[in-house]
Amino acid sequence: MATAVSQPNHQPAGVGKRGNGAAPVLDLLGLTKKFGDFTAVNDLTLTVHPGEVVGFLGPNGAGKSTTVGMVLGLIRPTSGSVSVMGTPLAGNQPLVSDHIGAIIENPAFYPYLSGRDNLIAHAKMVGGVSASRVDDLLKLVNLHERSKDKYKSYSLGMKQRLGIASTLLTDPALVILDEPTNGLDPAGQREIREIIPRLAQDGHGVLLASHMLHEVEQVSDRVAIVRRGELVTESSVDDLLMRGGHITVRVEEAEVAAAIQVIQHLEGVENVTVSGGVITVVVAPERGRDLNRALMETGIVAAEISPKRNTLESLFLELTEGATV
Numbered sequence: 392m393a394t395a396v397s398q399p400n401h402q403p404a405g406v407g408k409r410g411n412g413a414a415p416v417l418d419l420l421g422l423t424k425k426f427g428d429f430t431a432v433n434d435l436t437l438t439v440h441p442g443e444v445v446g447f448l449g450p451n452g453a454g455k456s457t458t459v460g461m462v463l464g465l466i467r468p469t470s471g472s473v474s475v476m477g478t479p480l481a482g483n484q485p486l487v488s489d490h491i492g493a494i495i496e497n498p499a500f501y502p503y504l505s506g507r508d509n510l511i512a513h514a515k516m517v518g519g520v521s522a523s524r525v526d527d528l529l530k531l532v533n534l535h536e537r538s539k540d541k542y543k544s545y546s547l548g549m550k551q552r553l554g555i556a557s558t559l560l561t562d563p564a565l566v567i568l569d570e571p572t573n574g575l576d577p578a579g580q581r582e583i584r585e586i587i588p589r590l591a592q593d594g595h596g597v598l599l600a601s602h603m604l605h606e607v608e609q610v611s612d613r614v615a616i617v618r619r620g621e622l623v624t625e626s627s628v629d630d631l632l633m634r635g636g637h638i639t640v641r642v643e644e645a646e647v648a649a650a651i652q653v654i655q656h657l658e659g660v661e662n663v664t665v666s667g668g669v670i671t672v673v674v675a676p677e678r679g680r681d682l683n684r685a686l687m688e689t690g691i692v693a694a695e696i697s698p699k700r701n702t703l704e705s706l707f708l709e710l711t712e713g714a715t716v
């Protein structure tokens with residue numbers, strides 16, 4: 392699995408067309424769902440703003456689809472709340488159709504109509520959608536060159552992208568993609584990944600539920616990691632990478648004890664261990680200079696100071712206790 396991080400090239404959160412510090416499109420507060428004695432989602436708090444992609448990442452069974460079901464008003468929360476555009480969803484189901492676009496399992500498309508004609512048929516049902524908007528959407532999902540071909544000739548990935556275009560017809564504030572690349576080959580997966588940042592660029596808030604780390608890390612502004620129904624961490628991809636790293640320090644054997652004394656009192660140092668004369672300091676990997684300076688001030692010259700940055704993959708595995716992903 393690739394661990395390289397490519398930065399999303401779209402605008403930061405809040406500067407999309409609905410940007411300018413607008414209210415969150417989705418607000419989950421203490422959301423909990425129990426199926427009998429089993430807690431599928433536990434006290435989940437999460438926010439999605441306009442113009443940002445929030446990756447909702449966790450192994451299979453973590454509670455992602457149950458959460459999506461509650462956001463869509465299909466599953467009733469045991470406790471906690473879902474707010475859409477600042478309004479509680481409970482008792483207000485039209486909020487979903489007004490503001491949320493979600494890919495349903497098998498969107499109804501006619502096999503013998505072209506992709507474009509199918510989208511026009513959907514647009515007629517929605518109402519008030521111009522033909523030029525249909526063409527813009529076909530372009531957005533990279534189907535413009537195949538838009539006149541029959542739906543039945545489309546690959547699974549193309550069908551999925553037409554489904555995404557269809558959910559955008561109502562110009563929803565929030566787009567929910569739950570495992571959007573399931574069943575697609577690598578090329579199909581890449582084509583979906585390419586269009587996700589464009590949705591945020593257009594001002595939609597995007598909630599991307601996935602068990603695939605590389606899918607989420609490449610396109611998300613923020614990542615919320617869930618395990619067994621609980622949020623284990625939520626932050627930007629960059630911040631996640633800064634976390635969980637460590638620094639190894641090598642000093643003269645006679646100075647090991649003194650060095651540990653100095654290091655363990657530094658701010659941000661979580662843990663210090665020593666093995667075979669090498670001191671391992673659990674601290675943000677970019678703090679090497681601070682460690683070096685503190686040691687120098689006490690007259691200790693380190694022979695080696697090596698930052699070890701965690702990959703997001705190792706962090707994810709650590710956070711999710713090695714669950715298969």
Ligand SMILES: Nc1ncnc2c1ncn2[C@@H]1O[C@H](COP(=O)(O)OP(=O)(O)O)[C@@H](O)[C@H]1O
Binds near residue numbers: 454
């Ligand atoms: N209707 C249900 N009744 C009982 N258990 C359920 C139901 N729906 C989901 N679950 C359980 O809740 C957990 C979370 O499922 P799900 O939300 O589908 O996870 P994910 O989408 O993260 O893979 C799983 O253990 C699943 O078996």
Ligand SMILES: [Mg+2]
Binds near residue numbers: 455457
């Ligand atoms: Mg799921």
